[in-house]
Amino acid sequence: MVTTATPNAPATTAAVEPLVRLDGIRRHFPVYRGNLLRRHTGTVKAVDGISIAIPPGQTYSLVGESGCGKTTTSRMVLMADAPTEGDIYFDSRPMRQFTGAERRNFRASVQAVFQDPWSSLNPRMRVDQIIAEPLITHQKLSRSEVRSQVQELLNVVGLHPFHAERYPHEFSGGQRQRIAIARALSTRPKLIVLDEPVSALDVSIRAQILNLLKELQSTYELSYLLIAHNLATVRYMSHIVGVMYLGKIVEESPPIELFTNPQHPYTKALISASLPAHPRQQREEIVLSGEVPSPLDPPSGCTFHPRCPFVMERCAGDVPILKEYTPKHFTSCHLYEDGQTAG
């Protein structure tokens, strides 16, 4: 059994089959011009060849600038979108080959909680209806069974039984996020996709929700795919972190190692840009030149090379490959080949 009582417990993945595995996933969107005579003018490489594994009971986090492909990845994991190349495995079965029954089982086993608790809940439904909706679509239950499960779920997420009869507008942001979590838990999922679950919440509420998510993870052995900008939140929540840049994973590692010993120049810039928690604490700020390039026309070689402070001659030509330079720590950067190290 995988326990998550201690944060960032070393990934016990070696022997354990991942719950979800992405193998060489690409998602390319065709781009058209013109309204009447649509011409195919290019391709957006939103996700461009990523392979990651989410172990049971653990949190895999994706970080990176907006537009780098995090949400597109999570949509494919949710089966809301399909890769244009590569396979996604759930419980070792490729999604492409799912039977009808497997697909139904998958829909119950994978749920999502989104950033905005204001728009993600149907304002015309009562809280008990919101929470019970996925439950009813996946199981045949009597009315009293539904009621008792809703009561239990409200209790699990720290809401009161009388909240069942209220409507979303009667709740604060933090409470609405609790409702969304209760709804996601209703089908007893194995994986929950969390897309910026606390960034729209008040600071004084964020810790409550993060703690609740961690507690639920260890109680129910949940896996999370977490997408978050705030690196401190990622460090607090994760077992593995993948850093994305322009549709690719450029570095992957357990969080403590990643944040104390970042290797990829982009990761270094990202960490240096996250603000220290105390005014006397200084971080060296690496300011990147240039802008995030368009995934429509990504740079050649290492796609980070136009902005990289350590760029070398070969970076514009050769595509670097993700390699394990230290145990469990993967980086895709020419600096680490031939035993060199970044400054």
Added chain:
Amino acid sequence: MTNDVILKVQDLQTHFFTRTGVVKAVDGISFELRRGETLGIVGESGSGKSMTAWSILGMVPHPGRTIGGSIEYLGENLLEKSAGEMRDIRGSGICMVMQDPLTSLNPVFTIGDQLMETLRLEYNEPRRSLRQRAIRLLANVRIPAPEDRLINYPHQMSGGMRQRVVGAISISREPNLLIADEPTTSLDATIQLQYLRLLKDIQEQTGAAIIFITHDFGIVARMCDRVAVMYAGRIVEQSDVEDMFDNPGHPYTEALLKSVPDLDTDVDTLPSIEGQPPSLDALPVGCSFEPRCPYAWERCQEYPPEFMLAPGHSSRCWRAE
């Protein structure tokens, strides 16, 4: 050095007169700001941060009204100014800077036209010299090849560049006071850092004072000299930035600082603040933090006045009595 004081807000009250009752969005707050100084205002959603800013700008939306106190800007009370005078002050002395630059640039005019229009209001000069000024301003905010950029429309620039253009427009007005109200949702760390550095640049070039409204203590630590913590329409703690981080006086500030995860340390469980932020139309009679406060006792049924913890460091909490 009182002539260094740019803004002096005293006992400011801005209330909303709604059908269901009076919402005391800003309920008696006071602070001072000197030239070149940055004040951070932090607090929950709805605690009155933005309404404080709109009150200073004289732009409180209906059905709100500033009903008490004073706002002295360069020694004159803004609450006694006419609408026209306030418009002039907003055009030059006091500027609001938007973090999202798309909302403040007009999509149908070129960057050059928009910059020169602003400059024309300030300097009555021929177009050619306005153009030179515009190029210099873009160069000041580090836009490469500024001459070529004048003919760009906003959508032809990246987000970071648009931010710089808006920065250039702010500098052109040579403001005494910049107010930056950060949206609740966060930007990417690398883009956010660019924006913070831009504000610091503007401040260095113009000597402006800045009010930075934020949810993020990291931004306060990076940017501010002083900080005011708001809760339910009042400033509950005010202090120099380092003193606030080292010796938070108010239980709310203390809990807030502890509940923020830190990139450099590991904890098992974050200390969290239980309960919900208060609703302004149902405030407790006493201390508004009382329902969530771990230290609350009978005394707290009465609203605490401002106590001084150290010079320049105040807290509205009976524990400081």
